[in-house]
Amino acid sequence: MDKSSLIAGSALGAAVVLIVFAFVLLGPAKNLQPELVVTNGHSASTVGQVTPIATKNDLTLTQLFEQAESGVVRVTVDRAEGSGRSGVGSGFVYDAKGNLITNAHVVQDSQKITVTFLDGSSYKAQVVGIDPFTDIAVIKVEVEPSLMHPLSIGDSSSLKVGEAVAAIGNPFGLSGSMTAGIVSQLGRILPSQDSGFSIPDVIQTDAAINPGNSGGPLLNMRGEVIGINTAIQSATGEFSGVGFAVPARTISKIVPQLITEGAYHHPWMGIAGKDIDPDLANVLGLEEAKGFLVITVVEDSPADKAGLHGSNETVEVDGVSYQVGGDVIVSVDRKDVRKIDDILVHLQREKAVGDSMVLQVLRDGRVSDFTLILEERPQ
Secondary structure, eight states: OOGGGOBSSOOOOOOSEEEEEEEEEEOTTOOEEEEEEEEEOOOOOOOOSOOOBOOTTOOOHHHHHHHHGGGEEEEEEESSTTSOOEEEEEEEEOOTTSEEEEEHHHHTTOSEEEEEOTTSOEEEEEEEEEETTTTEEEEEEOOOGGGOOOOOBOOGGGOOTTBEEEEEEOGGGOTTEEEEEEEEEEEEEEEOSSSSSEEEEEEEEOSOOOTTOTTOEEEETTSOEEEEEEEEEESSSSOOSOEEEEEHHHHHHHHHHHHHHSSOOOEEOOEEEEEOOHHHHHHHTOSSSOSEEEEEEOTTSHHHHHTOOOOOEEEEETTEEEEESSOEEEEETTEEOSSHHHHHHHHHHHOOTTOEEEEEEEETTEEEEEEEEOEEOOO
């Protein structure tokens, strides 16, 4: 299954590359290895030799590190009491109330969490909220506010490919390490850990991200957090120049609700299908290879209630089977849809449970509007 077979939030298929979530698992023999490897159906390309974009307000890398290091923490997790197994990830200070941000896969199913600050002081932390769908978690420590040095959350929507960035964290347990690189691409799709859904709108970077970096900040050159370092794409499990960070725009949307409610309620459409590629466009008699073919509509979902139709027959062309007869989504809220990514990003950026969303759909040669009332994504 390729990524175009994703639901608007859906399951991922198999692939030949690995997404390695950058969390160090420490066993009794102290072997450092990725804790989690999942398959991913998406290809990713890096930008070649690019001169990073600079602005007049940029800090030097030294200044950036000195400004941010006190807000970055080491997160040590015990998975089971008495097992001798622990893991090391990263995190950063969100506010002076003791809230810190890390990845969900760092702290999920933990028995004990210990946070270590720059001065070496360590404190027990409790999970405040976890969102496995975006791999974001908030944990909290009870410490003096003077020890908390919150990092500013930047505006990831203004990022440009080629812009200089830096990652700070604890790769392989090496506390307070910084690497630098550029924004290689924007709007990538990343599988979440176990949810079966995908994380849209992800930042791709060539700043070195390794096991132990999970949950640490990706910073712009003004020292603002523009992402949470989360995973790498690699054929070997080692860093190969392709890292991923959940963007600040998502942090700003998810974290406040995690703090107040302990969970985030994601909007859901209830469809699965396939991007229109040239071969499928030819089979469907379309002039352009763009849009999203609805193959399955989940019963009693928002899409079902709005009247969307899935595919109802299969045709074979040159020995290849194609599911046909379903609606083709060509725009969402008057924004063109070229592939499923456009729908997923729009849902993540703009929509909440209870919102309406207008789909422009091609059915039997005619274009019609369908209005969905978004419901909460099933767990």
